[in-house]
Amino acid sequence: MSSVVTEGGRNRTFNKWVNNPVLEDYSLRYAPKSFRKWSEYAVATAALGGIAYMADQAIGGSLAVQFGFMNAFWGIFAAAVVIFLTGIPIAYYSARYNVDVDLLTRGAGFGYLGSTITSIIYASFTFIFFALEGSIMAQALYLYFGIPLAIGYALGAMVIIPLVVFGMSLLSKLQMWTQPLWLLLLFTPPIAVLIGKPHAVADWMSFTGANPAHSGFNPLLFGTAAGIALSLIAQIGEQVDYLRFMPDKTRANRGKWWFAVLAAGPGWVILGALKQWMGSFFASVSVANGTSMAEADQPIHMYVAGFHYLFGNPFVALSVATFFVLLSQVKINVTNAYSGSLSWSNFFSRVLHSHPGRVVYVFFNVGIALALMEANMFAVLDHILGFYSNVAVAWIGAVTADLVINKPILKLSPSYVEFKRAHLYNFNPVGFGSMMFASIVSVIAFFGYLGDVLQAYSCFLALGLAFVASPIVCLITQGKYYLARTSDNELKGHEHDSEIMCTSCGFEYAKKDMVHCPFHTGPICSLCCSLEGACHDMCKTGA
Template sequence: MSVSAHPGGATGAPRRKFNKLVSNPVFEDYSLRYAPKSFRTWSQYAVFSAALGGIAYLADQAIGGSLAVQFGFANAFWGIIAAAVIIFLTGIPIAYYCAKYNVDVDLLTRRAGFGYLGSTITSVIYASFTFIFFALEGSIMAQAFKLYFGIPLPVGYALGSLIIIPLVAFGMTLLSKLQVWTQPIWLLLLFSPPVAVLIADPHAVANWVSFKGASTSGAGFNPLLFGSAAGIAASLIAQIGEQADYLRFMPDKTKKSSFGWWLAVLGAGPGWVILGAAKQLMGSFFASVAVSHGTTLAEANEPIQMYHAGFTYIFGAGFAALSVATFFVILSQIKINVTNAYSGSLSWSNFFSRLLHVHPGRVVYIFFNVGISLTMMELNMFSILGHILGFYSNVAVAWIGAVVADLVINKPILKLSPSYVEFKRAHLYNFNPVGFGSMAIASVIAVLAFFHVFGEYAAAYSAFIALGVSFILSPIIAIATKGKYYIARDTNYHAGVKHDAMTCVSCGYEYEALDMTGCPFHKGNICSLCCSLDAECHDQCKQPHANPVLYFGTPADLSR
C-alpha cells in the first residue's frame, strides 16, 4: 500500500487521515475490506493450518461433558452428531464464498440478503459468539490456574485475558506462525490420553455408554433431551465465521492448485466440525472417566479435571500428570482465545464503522471484546453454560440459515441474487428483507419456542425451528420482492481496462480495484472503508441521477 499525492474530495475538505493502527496492514489485517492479493502471501497449507489451529479449544470438551452430565450418554451422543451434520452442511457454501472472494463472514452477509446496515445485527451476533466463547475458554484456563497454582478464579480470569492481548495485536501475521508451531505438540497431547485410557481400562467405553449423569431418565434415548442437547451443540454453528477470518487469506484458486485449494477450504472451513464433534464426544467420555476417579458431577465438565484424570493413565497419579494437563489446557486456551479476540475485533470494527462512521483501528476493539468477556467470566458464566448456549443458538442458527439459503438457492437456482459478492456501501441497499427479514422472523419464533411458548417439544427443538424457518423464508421473500433489494446501483465499468491498484480520492492510499468504487460526491474513486466512514455524502451515489464516475476493471473481475 503506497501513499498518493491526490488532492482532497469534491467539497475541498482535507484528505481523510487514519491513525497508525489503521494504516499499518500488519496490525489492521484489512479488517473492513476485501483482502487484497498483494497481502495474501500465505500458502494454502499455512492458511489451512492456521484456521485448523484456531479450533484448538477445550470448549468442545466442556460442552460435551456438560451434555453428558446433564442429559446422559445417548442424548448427548446423538445431539452432538445431529448438530455436527447441520454445521458441516451449512459451512460448505460460506467457506467457499469467503475463500473465493477473500471476504470475511460479515462482508459476505451484507451481500447475502441482509443489506449494508441490515448486517449490523449479525455483526453483534457474531461478536457475541466470540466474547461468549472467549469467556468460556478463559474460565477453563482459570480453572487450570486454580488447580495447579492455587490462583483464585477471579485473578485467573484477569490473567488469562491479559496474556492474549499482545499476541492478537499483530493479527494474521503472528497468528499463522503461532498455530503452525504449536500444532504438533497440541495434537499429541490431545489424543494420547483417550488412547491411554482405552488401552489401560477395558471397561471405560462400557462405563461411558451407561453414563447417565444427572439425567433422571438414565442413559437411554429421550427425544426431548436429544433436542435440547442438539440445540446447545448447534450454538457452535457461528464458528464458521472464525474459520472464514482465516480463509479470506486463501491464495487464488488456479487449475494447478484446484485440488489443494478445495482440500484446504473444506478442511479448514466446514471440516473443523469433524474434529470439533470428536472433541465433544471426547469430553463426554472424559466426564465419565473423571467421575470414576472421584470427581463430582458438578466439576466433571471442567477440562482440567478431565485431562488430569486422563494423563494419570500415562504418568500415574502424581505431579507429572497434573503438570502436563495444566500445560495442555493453557496451550489450548491461548491458541483459541487469540482467534476469539481477533475475530471479535473484526466484527466490532464492522459494526461501529457502519453506525458511527469512525474506525479507530481493529486493535482498539480487542480491548473492548476482551473487556466484555472478562466481565462475563467474573459473573461466573461457566455455571450456566447450557442456558447461555441454548438461547444463543436460536439466533445464530437463524442467521446462518438465511445466509446459506441465499448462497445455495437464491443465487444459483432462482438467480435473483447476483452471482458475485458485493460488499461496498455504495452498491447495497441499507436493508434487504430477504436475509434480514427471514432471520428476524425465525429468531423471534425460535426464541419464543425456547421459552416454552409453544410447548415442551418446540422448546427442545427451537434451534431446528430457527434453521427451518429462516431457510424457507429466504427464497420466499426473494421471490416476493423479485430480488429488488440486493443491488442499489450498478457499477460503470470501462471494459478491457485493468488496473491492479487505484488511488482513493478521500484518503490518498492505493488499494486494489475490487476494493474501490466510483463516488459522485468526491468526484473520483473511493476505497470501501472511506466510503463506509463518510457521514456527509448522504448516499448521493444511490440517487437516480448520481452518475458515479469510474471503475477500471470488468464485471468478470467480480465474478471470478
C-alpha cells in the same frame, strides 16, 4: 486515536494503525492478492489451529452430565451434520471472494446496515467463547497454582492481547508451530485410558449423568442437547476470518484449494464433534475416578484423569494437563480476540462512521469477555448457549439459503459477493427479514410458549424457518433489494490498473475494493465509503 475528516468532509486521514497491513489485516475490506502470501496449507493450518478450544470438551461433558450418554452423543452428531452442511457454501464464497463473514453477509441478502445485527451476533459468539475459554484457563491456574479465579480470569485475558495485536502475520506462525504438540496431547489421554481401563467405553455408554432416569434415548432431551451443541455454528465465522487469505483458485492448485477450504471451513466440526464426544467420555471417566458431578464438565479435571492413566504419577498428570489446557486456551483465544476485533470494527464503522483501527476493538472485545468471566458465566453455560444458538442458527440459515438457492438456482441474488456500501441497499428483506422472523419465532419457542416439543427443537425451527423464508422473500421481491446501483464502467480510465489511489484518504488499494464516488468526485476505497457521513448516499439516488 480516531479517524479525522478534514474541512468539508472531502479528505480523510487515518491514524497509522489503520493503514498498517500487519496490524490491520485489511479488516473491513477485500483481502488483496498482494497480501495473500500464505500457501493453502498455511492458511488451513492457521484456521484449524483456532479450534484448539476446550469449549467442545466442556460442552460435551456438560451434555453428558445433564442428559446422559445417549442423548448427548446423538445430539452432538445431529448438530455436527447441520454445521458441516451449512459451512460448505460459506467457506467457499468467502475463500473465493476473499471477504470475511460480515462482508459476505452484506451481499448474501442482508444489505449494508442489515448486517450490523449479524455483526453483533458474531461478536457475541467471540466474547462468549473467549469468556468460556478464559474460565477454563482460570480453573487450571487455580487447581495447579492456587491462583484465585478472579485473578486467573484477568491473567487469561491479558496474556492474549499482545499476541493478537499483530494479526494473521503472527497468528499463522503461532498456530503452525504449536499444532503438532497440541494434537499429540489431545489424543494420547483417551488412548491411554482405553489401554488402562478396557471397560471405559462400556462405562461411558451406560453413563446417565446426574439423573439415573436418563439411561435411554429421549427425543426431548436429544433436541435440547443438539440445540446447545448448535451454538457452535457461528464458529464458521472464525474459520472464514482465516480462509479469506486463501490464494486464488487456479487450474494448477484446484485440488489443494478445495481440500484446504473444506478441511479448514466446515471440516472443523469433524474434530469439534470428536472433542465433544471426548469431553462426554472424560466426564464419565472423571466421575469414575472420584470427581464430583459438579466438576466433571471442567476440562482440567477431565485431563488430569486422562493423563493419570498415561503417567501414573498424580503430580505429573496435573502438570501436563495444566500445560495442555493453557496451550489450548492461548491457541483459541487469540482467534476469538482477533475475530471479535474484526466484527466490532465492522459494526462501529457503519454505525458511527469512525474506525480507530482493528487493534482498539481487541481491547474492547477482551474487556467484555473479562466482565463475563468475573460474573461466573461458566455456571450458567447451557442457558447462555441454548438461547444464543437460536439467533446464530437463524443467521447462518438465512445466509446459506441465499448462497445455495437464491444465487445459483433462482439467480435473483448476484452471483458474486457485493460488499461495498455504494452498491448495496441499507436493508434487504431477503436475509435480514428472514433471520429476524426465524429468530423471534424460535426464541418464543425456546422459552416454552409453543409447547415442549418446539422448545426442545427451537434451533431446528430457527434453521428451517430462515432457510425457507429466504427464497420465498427473494421470489416475492424479485431480488430488487440486492443492488442499489451497478458497477458498470464506474472506474473509467483505470481498466488496466491493479491498484487505484483513493481520492479520500490518498492510499492505494486493489481495484475490487474501489468505487466511484460522486461526492468525492473520484475513486474511493470501500472503508472511506463506509466512514463517510456527509454524503447521505447521494450515489444511490432512489435507493
